[in-house]
Amino acid sequence: MFDPSSQPVLELRGVSKRFGAVQALTNVDLDVHASEVVALVGDNGAGKSTLVKTISGVNQADEGEIVWQGDAVSIKGPHDAQKLGIATVYQDLALADNLDVVGNLFLGNEIRSAGILDEIAMEGRSRELLLTLSIRIPSVRIPVASLSGGQRQTVAIARSLIGEPRVVLLDEPTAALGVEQTAQVLDLVERLRDRGLGVILISHNMEDVMAVADTVAVLRLGRNNGVFERRRTNQEEIISAITGATDNAVTRRAARHAEGQQ
Amino acid sequence: MSQNPNTGGAGGGSGEDRRREGEEAPLSGPAGAGDYAGEDRAAPAGGGTVSGKVEELLAAGVAPSEITNRVAKETGESKQVVGDIVETMIPAAGSAADPRLMAREHGLSGYWNEFMRRVKGGELGSLPMIVALAVIWIVFYTLNSTFLSAQNLSNLSQQIVGTGMIALGVVFVLLLGEIDLSVGSVSGLAAAVFAVESVNNGVNEYVALILALVTGIGTGFIQGFFFARIGVPAFVVTLAGFLFWNGLMLNILGATGTVNLPPTSIVSRLYNTIYGQQIAAYGAAAIGVVLYAAVAVYGRARRMRAKVPAPPIGEIAARVILLAIAAFVVAYVFNQYKGLPLAPLIFLIFIVVGDFILRRTVYGRRIFAVGGSIEAARRAGISVPFIRLTVFSICGLMAAVGGLFLAGQIESASQTSGGGNLLVNAIAAAVIGGTSLFGGRGKTWSALLGALVIGSIQSGMNIQGLSNSIQYMVTGAVLLAAVVIDSVARRTQKASGRV
Numbered sequence: 178m179f180d181p182s183s184q185p186v187l188e189l190r191g192v193s194k195r196f197g198a199v200q201a202l203t204n205v206d207l208d209v210h211a212s213e214v215v216a217l218v219g220d221n222g223a224g225k226s227t228l229v230k231t232i233s234g235v236n237q238a239d240e241g242e243i244v245w246q247g248d249a250v251s252i253k254g255p256h257d258a259q260k261l262g263i264a265t266v267y268q269d270l271a272l273a274d275n276l277d278v279v280g281n282l283f284l285g286n287e288i289r290s291a292g293i294l295d296e297i298a299m300e301g302r303s304r305e306l307l308l309t310l311s312i313r314i315p316s317v318r319i320p321v322a323s324l325s326g327g328q329r330q331t332v333a334i335a336r337s338l339i340g341e342p343r344v345v346l347l348d349e350p351t352a353a354l355g356v357e358q359t360a361q362v363l364d365l366v367e368r369l370r371d372r373g374l375g376v377i378l379i380s381h382n383m384e385d386v387m388a389v390a391d392t393v394a395v396l397r398l399g400r401n402n403g404v405f406e407r408r409r410t411n412q413e414e415i416i417s418a419i420t421g422a423t424d425n426a427v428t429r430r431a432a433r434h435a436e437g438q439q
Numbered sequence: 440m441s442q443n444p445n446t447g448g449a450g451g452g453s454g455e456d457r458r459r460e461g462e463e464a465p466l467s468g469p470a471g472a473g474d475y476a477g478e479d480r481a482a483p484a485g486g487g488t489v490s491g492k493v494e495e496l497l498a499a500g501v502a503p504s505e506i507t508n509r510v511a512k513e514t515g516e517s518k519q520v521v522g523d524i525v526e527t528m529i530p531a532a533g534s535a536a537d538p539r540l541m542a543r544e545h546g547l548s549g550y551w552n553e554f555m556r557r558v559k560g561g562e563l564g565s566l567p568m569i570v571a572l573a574v575i576w577i578v579f580y581t582l583n584s585t586f587l588s589a590q591n592l593s594n595l596s597q598q599i600v601g602t603g604m605i606a607l608g609v610v611f612v613l614l615l616g617e618i619d620l621s622v623g624s625v626s627g628l629a630a631a632v633f634a635v636e637s638v639n640n641g642v643n644e645y646v647a648l649i650l651a652l653v654t655g656i657g658t659g660f661i662q663g664f665f666f667a668r669i670g671v672p673a674f675v676v677t678l679a680g681f682l683f684w685n686g687l688m689l690n691i692l693g694a695t696g697t698v699n700l701p702p703t704s705i706v707s708r709l710y711n712t713i714y715g716q717q718i719a720a721y722g723a724a725a726i727g728v729v730l731y732a733a734v735a736v737y738g739r740a741r742r743m744r745a746k747v748p749a750p751p752i753g754e755i756a757a758r759v760i761l762l763a764i765a766a767f768v769v770a771y772v773f774n775q776y777k778g779l780p781l782a783p784l785i786f787l788i789f790i791v792v793g794d795f796i797l798r799r800t801v802y803g804r805r806i807f808a809v810g811g812s813i814e815a816a817r818r819a820g821i822s823v824p825f826i827r828l829t830v831f832s833i834c835g836l837m838a839a840v841g842g843l844f845l846a847g848q849i850e851s852a853s854q855t856s857g858g859g860n861l862l863v864n865a866i867a868a869a870v871i872g873g874t875s876l877f878g879g880r881g882k883t884w885s886a887l888l889g890a891l892v893i894g895s896i897q898s899g900m901n902i903q904g905l906s907n908s909i910q911y912m913v914t915g916a917v918l919l920a921a922v923v924i925d926s927v928a929r930r931t932q933k934a935s936g937r938v
Contacts, residue, residue, distance in 0.1 A: 256820070271818045273811035275879035276804075284808055285819030287801045294799050297738075300747045 192241035327358020579899035603890030608837025616878020621680030626842025627857020659835020710847030
């Protein structure tokens with residue numbers, strides 16, 4: 178369980194992003210601690226993907242700052258994010274089907290000795306990694322094409338851990354998975370947390386979110402619309418924050434009232 | 440079977456069962472946790488203490504059967520129940536092995552069963568064409584027994600080198616899922632550059648040789664640049680190159696059109712040299728076998744030390760013996776005629792080096808990655824344009840090497856160099872040998888196999904005195920058969936979950 182009073186690994190402060198005429202993100206804040214699963218939820222177009230791309234370096238924020246372990250950093254590209262220790266698993270897993278599991282895990286980060294691929298070291302580390310994550314796949318030497326959807330997802334997540342990251346971003350990891358595969362992936366998310374990683378989980382599935390998240394951050398129309406502690410909230414509260422059901426005449430009147438008093 | 444029941448996936452138990460499982464946290468491992476959850480409901484504390492004891496003993500390194508006996512005695516649980524618990528708690532021995540995976544059984548029948556499974560799954564590899572080669576040889580042998588004479592086989596081994604070298608470069612391009620239509624013209628251009636520089640301009644032979652090879656690399660680099668950086672489809676770029684380099688070759692050859700190479704020129708010697716001593720062929724065979732055995736045994740020792748699965752020593756021995764038989768039979772055939780020809784030896788070395796680059800270096804791994812999924816390669820930080828550019832350069836280099844061997848064969852460079860059906864034969868050789876046209880799958884050895892098949896057809900037809908017309912038709916049919924096999928294999932592989 179994470180310690181909310183500790184220093185967050187990753188903090189976003191007032192991040193804004195504009196695409197032409199569209200204000201995709203306005204003043205968004207987000208904290209991720211070590212050993213914390215933050216579920217990022219919101220309706221289509223709420224800005225989840227834009228926020229993830231900002232963190233993973235695909236897009237750069239127009240305003241606001243990103244604080245990494247207490248220091249303000251600028252993430253100019255995916256490479257910067259990886260170097261900091263932010264790993265991203267995208268929705269389309271981008272695995273090379275013709276390579277085996279070991280080949281995919283280490284693609285781009287191959288272990289070599291004297292310029293030659295050290296297959297044995299890579300195979301050993303793959304087994305170790307898969308074992309500690311309790312990922313069960315038939316063999317590390319079969320092409321990824323012959324794995325099921327859930328297994329491919331777990332391989333993609335394991336792949337993101339090769340660089341020893343501190344924060345892992347998972348973009349809809351359970352979309353398009355069956356019941357059992359979803360359970361496998363959620364187990365894996367818990368194990369990532371147990372290893373002390375901060376996890377940002379983007380999901381449309383409320384049950385998944387309630388099953389594994391410690392904190393639920395809601396985005397609505399590019400703004401923060403509440404951060405909930407999972408233990409002290411319920412699905413209805415979150416859904417009403419997502420859909421904006423809390424934003425009605427009564428609440429607006431109350432907000433005006435509060436402003437007036439100040 | 441491997442999900443954790445805690446998260447309530449497909450566990451399928453009633454609510455009560457799930458609660459029980461939740462309490463037995465240490466038992467929430469893989470398969471079967473639900474089976475005995477019901478059984479030990481009568482003795483509520485049972486599960487917890489049993490699993491606790493098992494865990495202790497397992498950590499102490501006691502054998503599983505011993506643990507079952509001891510714990511059953513101490514707790515008064517039935518051995519069946521304890522045995523189940525022990526089984527679930529043994530850490531998957533040495534690997535994340537999956538119970539659903541078909542493991543190879545021990546013994547020879549295990550290898551045979553796995554082989555049959557692969558064949559059914561469409562993982563034919565080079566098998567169909569090895570069979571085809573055997574059929575071709577038998578047919579031509581029954582038509583005329585001189586086909587399998589030492590002299591003809593020795594000549595055949597030299598004749599295939601030019602086409603085979605070009606096919607080797609084509610294998611690299613095919614691995615990216617692309618094609619290079621200019622290899623024939625490039626090979627002719629390289630031959631012309633060498634001949635004109637060394638004979639007409641009197642440049643030092645070795646300098647001329649390097650100039651020819653650099654020409655090959657340059658043509659590949661230019662085509663690779665337009666493909667990788669500008670984004671013109673490889674098909675069109677190399678089609679343009681096909682015309683352009685051919686024109687450039689004619690231009691370089693000038694008015695006379697033909698430059699004869701002296702028999703002493705390095706290119707002629709590379710092609711014609713035959714080492715007559717008996718020991719040469721047998722020695723080369725022995726060195727190859729010993730090197731292979733040493734690499735295999737060393738690799739196995741390293742794997743054992745690193746505790747990753749290693750092939751059994753029997754398998755290595757069988758492979759070494761098979762290789763030794765093949766190598767010494769070839770050496771024997773060479774020695775029955777004149778001895779060990781240099782050209783096929785160089786070809787073999789090129790294949791082995793190419794194989795090493797593809798399978799054992801980071802660069803080769805990246806070629807496969809780009810051929811398999813460009814997006815995955817890009818996300819992994821691989822520079823796709825760099826890989827494309829260099830692979831086309833390699834293909835150009837190999838086309839030049841092949842062109843030089845072909846020039847050595849006819850001891851001249853002429854206006855017809857690199858023309859005719861050389862281009863088609865080179866691409867056909869790569870595909871016939873088992874390299875997929877769809878990218879991502881293939882070996883450098885397919886260049887050897889494909890060149891042998893095509894060379895055998897040509898040689899057999901020549902012995903029979905058949906005209907080119909029939910030769911072309913048969914070669915075309917074999918190429919079509921190879922591509923059909925590739926497509927069908929790919930479909931079967933998809934159906935059985937292989938790429």
